[in-house]
Amino acid sequence: MTEGLTGLFTHYTVLGISLASWIFAFCAATLSYILARTAIRFVLKRIQARSTTANGHLSHIAGQVLSGTSHTLLLLASILIGIGILDLPERWLGRVSSLWFVVAALQVGLWLNRAIALALHRYFSRHSGVGAFQASALATLSLWGAKVLLWAVVLLAMLSNVGVNITAFVASLGVGGIAVALAVQNILSDVFASLSIAVDKPFEVGDFIVVGALAGTVEHVGLKTTRIRSLGGEQIVMANADMIGSTIQNYKRLQERRIVFEFRLTYDCSAEQIRQVTQRVEAIIRREEKARFDRCHFRSFGEHALEFETVYIVLDASYNVYMDVQQTINLQIMEMIAEVEARFAFPSRTVYVASLPEPASTGQTLQKASRSEHA
Incomplete structure (x- = not known):
């Protein structure tokens, strides 16, 4: 019985490989996956324990990066370990080696992708205030550009490893890129406009701006559009290229208000x-x-x-404060005008008549009337 089972495992083959080798490879792959998962959990616990210290921000980033390990890629790596134990034909060895590189490149790309996001998040949070990262156009562009560059390098490395001619591929991408750029030039103009907004900073999230006939508070600056919350409560979505091409009045940066007002008194003063x-x-x-x-x-x-013309400066940027001050001044001016016994003028027109025709006498009028009756 034992010899029969032994013969079954040693002599029965699948794809030219004995059943015993397949079972051994399966056990090796399973054990590798379990050990890898256990090791990652152990390292994560140690890193999380260190991240609670005063200078543990790097440990926190490392823990976040390591937690981005893909279980699917880890399983594929474990399977490749098991396959490596098998006595494969020569033509399969190169393919397994290429798969190893693809799996490793993808996992490293995922780690770097998360590391870049965390690093930029930390940088812009420290320099732009809490919560400003999501709304910052510069942060969005930086993150987007870094990720595109990262995955482009990963993709080219994988293609080169599997035998694709990278030179011809990059040349074809250049020609295709020109065609795509011509097709989406409006979108690209908005993207470059968002870059201009991020660098030049004519306004930022939270600023109250006026663009043409539109007025409101900036809520979000994206790659293509800027979202503004109007005074009426509705959200206005405006293309970045249109924003840059318009005159922008930024009231958030107003520190003082110069007020000019007029009033008129009658000519009898x-x-x-x-x-x-x-x-x-x-x-x-x-x-x-x-x-x-x-x-x-x-x-x-x-x-x-x-x-009369009066000029004064309101020492507060708030519009409500300005209106309160102006109302107080107006009421006191009304009281003062009454005290000095002057009068406010209102739109009017006085007509001076130099002379009028003299009215006819009563006798002459009666004579003319009687003559007309006899006639």
Whole structure:
């Protein structure tokens, strides 16, 4: 019985390889997979324990990178270990070697991909504020470019290992790239516009901007579009190329507001009243804590009224603060105008008539009327 089983395992073949060799290869592959998984778990626990220390940011990154190990690629590597034990024909040895390189290149690419993402995330989080990484166009472009470069190198390395002529392949990619660039030139213009926004920074996430007739707060700057939350609450999506080609007013970077306002008084004001008005307007503005007086002048003799112009600076960028200050000034000016017994002018027109025809006398009118009756 034992000899029969032994003969079965040694003499029965599959693809020219004994059944015993297949079983041994299967056991080796299974054991390799279990050992690899166990080793990765052990290393991850050690790294996570070290990442809790004060200077454990590198250990944290290493742990995150190692946790990106693909179970599928690990299984394929274990299978290749088992296959390596088999007595394969010569033509299969080169293919197994190429598969080893492909599996290793893919896994290294996955590790580097995660390492690049974590490193850029950490860099932009430290330099752009908490939570700004996802919204930063520069971060998006940097991550996208680094990943494209990484996987291009991995792909070329794998193709070269399996025997593909890389020179001809790269040349064909160059010709194809020109055709693709011509086909998607509008998209590329938006991508380069996003790069310009990232480098020049005319606005950033959180800034309140006005672009033409659109106004709102920037929520996201992407590779192709910028999303703006308008004052009405709706989201406005605008192409980056259109943003760069327009005049942008950035109110987030406003530190002070220069305010110019006018008012008009009637022509029956005296010179003394005009002097009092300008002096008291200056006093009103100087009493405001969040305002800095600049000037107040009796500007001109208008067509319908005496025109005054006042300039002051609001020491706060908030629009609500500006409106509160302006309202207070307006109310005090109204009270002051009443105190000096002047009057605000309103649009009007006075017509002066030099002469009028004299009205006919009553007697002459009656005579004309009687003549017309007799006639």
